[in-house]
Amino acid sequence: MTSAPHRVAVLARHGVMPLELGLVHQLFGQARSPDGVRLYDVVTCALEPGTVRTDADFGIHVAHGPDTLAHAGTVVIPATHEPDETETAGRLSPALAAALALIRPGTRLASICTGAFVLAAAGLLDGREATTHWQSADDFRRLYPAVRLNPDVLYTDSGDVLTSAGEASGIDLCLHLIRRDHGAAVAAEVARRTVVPPHREGGQAQYVRRPVAEPRVSSTGGARAWALRHLDRPLSLRELAATAGMSTRTFTRRFREEVGLSPGQWLARQRIERARQLLEETDLPVDRVAEQAGFGTAVSLRQHLHAAIGVSPSTYRATFRGGMSPG
Structure with missing residues (x-):
């Protein structure tokens, strides 16, 4: 028996950006099981049904009100270009507070x-890591000091609460959720149809404009490509820097500027992604997956995979190899 599609409710507020509203529908709407079954049902709602202003020269008619939030498995809150109390005073408006109160316990929020200001104002990000657009980071820290803000990443995942950075980072977040729910193959197919990368490297740091301090005659891109071809063996910082023709200090600084992560953090993520790919797409024993992903032993792979996504290699394979996860 086929389960019903997972309901995703998108809360559109006045001043919403059409790109953010549309990308949620575009990405989740294209997700299909191997036999073509639609995996998500996306519904837009507003604090009041009717015309919602956008930051463009047109409005959007939204037929559904906040009651829609009570029936969603995931609620997505895009940004608005009309700052409200969440961005100026650190509190929710009465209408927004009433709408959020309709969300059932256990509902996933993104x-x-x-839009992270809304989750923070509701107290849902206290003590958690979160991100928002880098230009709003100072205001966010001032209003919500209890949140562990990380403005250098594209998105954060705390399990039931997720945040993303600028508009296009919403694409990264949606693909991450699809990947988390149904595996890399489904997410990759959605990315392929949308003509976007299934997983972008690095974080917001690479998009922040900085004063030019020195001429850039080289970058770390070649070293990253070389590392991906050699993930099956130990890779030291000194070796990566030598591949790029830089000192370790210069390489580390350039790497973080270009990618938004340290070389070690980036390498760990790539090894996890390689292991997930091998677990999903091959029948290799776990110890061989560990070797090819550069973890060396099955024990090390189990520790790193559990720390990253909360499951063992065997559980991950049972969920995504040759089938779909529960909706």
Whole structure:
């Protein structure tokens, strides 16, 4: 018996950016099981049904009100270009508070760009890591000091609450959720149809404009490509820097500027992604997956995979190899 599609409710507020609203529908709407079954049902709602202003020269008619939030498995909150109390005073408006109160316990929550201010104002990000657009980071820290803000990443995942950075980072977040729910193959197919990368490297740091301090005659891109071809063996910082023709100090600084992560953090993520790919797409024993992903032993792979996504290699394979996860 086929389960019903997972309901995703998108809360559109006045001043919403059409790109953020559309990308949620575009990405989740294209997700299909191997036999073509639609995996998500995406519904837009507003604090009041009717015309919702956008930051463009047109409005959007939204037929559904906040009651829609009570029937969702995931609620996505895009940003607005009309700052409200969440961005100026650190509190929810009565209408927004009433709408959020309709969300059932256990519902997954996600924000795009400055939509994170809403989750923070509701107290849902206290003590958690979160992100928002880098231009709003100072205001966010001032209003919500209890949140562990990380403005250098594209998105954060705390399990039931997720946040993303600027508008396009909403694409990264949606693909991450699809990947988390149904595996890399489904997410990759959605990315392929949308003509976007299934997983972008690095974080917001690479998009922040900085004063030019020295001429850039080289980058770390070649070293990253070389590392991906050699993930099956130990890779030291000194070796990566030598591949790029830099000192370790210069390489580390350039790497973080270009990618938004340290070389070690980036390498760990790539090894996890390689292991997930091998677990999903091959029948290799776990110890061989560990070797090819550069973890060396099955024990090390189990520790790293559990720390990253909370499951063992065998559980991950049972969920995604040759089938779909529960909706």
